[in-house]
Amino acid sequence: MADTTQGALAPTYHPLPVTIARAHGTHVWDTDGNEFLDFLSGYSALNFGHLHQGLVAAAMTQLRQVTLTSRAFDHDRLEEFAQRLVEVVGLLTTGGEGSLVVPMNTGAEAVETAIKAVRKWGYDVRGVPEDQATIVVAEGNFHGRTTTLVGLSDDPTARGGFGPFAPGFVQVPFGDLAAVADAVDDTTVAVLMEPVQGEAGVVVPPDDFWPGLRALTAEKNIALVADEIQSGLGRTGTTLACELWDVQPDLVCLGKALGGGILPVSAVVGKPEILGVLTPGTHGSTFGGNPLACAVGIAALDLLSTGQYQARAAASGRVLKERLDALVDRGLLTGARSVGLWAGIDMDPAFGTGRDLCEALLERGVLAKDTHEATIRLSPPLSIVQPELEMALDILEESLVALRDEDSDGGSGEDADQGDEPGVSEGDEPSAPEDDAVDPPTEMSAETSDSTDAAAVAKGTRGTKGKSLRGKGEPSELSPTAG
Template sequence: MTGSLAPNYAPLPVTIVWGEGAWVRDADGVAYLDMLAGYSALNFGHRHPVLVAAAHAQLDRLTLTSRAFSHDLLEPFADALAALAAPAVVGPPMVLPMNTGAEAVETAVKAARKWGYEVRGVAPERATIVVAAGNFHGRTTTIVSFSTDDDARRGFGPYTPGFRIVPFGDADAVRAAIDETTVAVLLEPIQGEQGVVMPPDDYWPAVRAACDDARVLLIADEVQSGLGRTGTTFACELWGVRPDLMVLGKALGGGILPVSAVVGRADVLGVLTPGTHGSTFGGNPLACAVGLAVVELLATGEHQARARELGAHLHTRLRTLTEAGLIARSRGVGLWAGIDVDPERMTGRELCERLLKQGVLAKDTHGSTIRLAPPLVMERADLDLALDRLAVALV
């Protein structure tokens, strides 16, 4: 081990120094197409001019007050985000701003437990939450306690109790896991880290029905899937299902700074009274300025439509690669895809290294799978260029 940086990542051998839109350059001036977009944090590309302008303007005024005081953008940001989410959640919604996606998931867990004790009448210290195998909700000690990824979990015990793990995509298993102690079901609409794994079409409606029948909360983790990625503002809209709480992050910060939020039922978030939960930086002025600009970009529907249009083209071309025998299978929706290669041909890491030499940035996961999540602002010609280079890397 050399240097001062902790070795918790094994990045590809490239050092990025500049980015604009879907393009980045390394320290040697070599250009690359970014097909990962910061795990969807860069839905609007690198240095989107509207978002950069909002950040610059706020930097000249005020950056932090802490939540000990209010500021002039806190309520406007909450109102705008609530309005954007209102058609997609059980509402009218309330907004609780935080910073990272994992922090927002923790907030949703705390709110669900407190609601369960104070409103649903669950016995003290008995609350349980149903989650799915293959999940990825963050890396805090509580969250890795219900991870099924051994790398994420191993060595970090003792683990937090109160979670029941069932197979992803199995609504009957969700229903069977719910009992008098259950306060919530927490799921990703589409499992991103697992390789953009899509559930059966009847899964989310059936889970919603199970939660309604048992009077428990449905929490959707839309940190990766939300804010335009799937061709809808939120992935749950693909199935016409409205969760009680929705967890947002990544793209909410516009690729400029960490911004997250829990959005949903006021009677649930309302149990978090002063002193019970908080964050020094949550809802800070700079975050609200950028987050408000992100919401305004999404309010037109332009980026969602672009994700649908380019996404259809992306998946058509991936099917062609499958038919040609270059990839084993692909799946996804909108501008989001998981690609499996034959493990006897190469690993996902090896494919990403080949793509790097072709001037394309992507990320592997779970052996021989890679994920593609290009910025929603990518030009069609650039998307085709990246896919042409993918074909070359696969040969």
């Protein structure tokens, strides 16, 4: 496995020691040909898996036409993209079929756009005195890394050394409706929160929190803004996480999966009374809504429109929750929170750190990433098939047992051998992942999986005890214009 080095890169990341060279579906290969299951999915940017054939085809087709005009001119994919966003997402907001769309590039830009819009709406429509608008945000939030957005954070690593920060934000405990109510006053123009906090470790609020926010903000004529950049577009088993509580926000911030893992695409979608205050000259973006981004975004929204990915996330999520709860019951984890195909798990510090667990998973063929020292987020592509999910969870259990036993006696204990499954012998070559790992079948029961997928998984990545569970092989070639 090749070492990762900074070289000319500024040291803004501390990556795991793996260098990825190829990817397909739920699988990636490093520069040595070792195979891994991707359980991070680019922080949910790869909800549809790596190099989904339909998304690649949409990008390749558009690359031959036009990629950028800037918003100085219209192009033939822009209104189509906006209308598709209204159909798939706008109808889930208070904007309904009259929703407006502001296309941007990154998730941080989408949140910044929403902040600008609600402030201007507060001044122009609500009559809040100029420069006095405030926005209520949550402790533990993560909305991006611009200077404004890290100013909303209470993470000292994200904030430290980057002030002074923009005023106008009031922070309250996440999930505490009474604290939100106490923070609201005549200057409050919006409540901006993630429905489920991703960076904080997949923190799910009480069931009455978002319905309570909706009632409070409607009563006070305050905009309710949902940052669905990580939680949205199928991850929670619904198109938007807000649907879990039957809540329609006024504005939704989207990103990550909207670009299909191919390029940055983001947008703010929702109430025309709010987004309509952004007139020519008040906001813009050179690349926002470019033809290539629109083509890929339309293709991603088309995948969601069938409901298959949402259904698969819900079904696989039930398996994920059951298995993680069992690990908590055994004392291998101190906590686990999950919603759809998204989970945050907490390590016992006695066994090691979150990074220790991620390195143990890496050695056994699964990619994940820690956050906040002892927590690991699990977010595999929504296209994952049952055997792959079960195998990765077996590897998680095995890794936890190994860390526990290493802590207790410096070697493998009896439990470490229990749970091992027969796999390929050293030197066996894995088959390439099946296309179903990219394009999901119509049958998405958590109880059944295509036998060819099961065979590919059993042969491809799983190995024997004491040896690396990373197989070696190459992904099958994807035609750039495949349907």
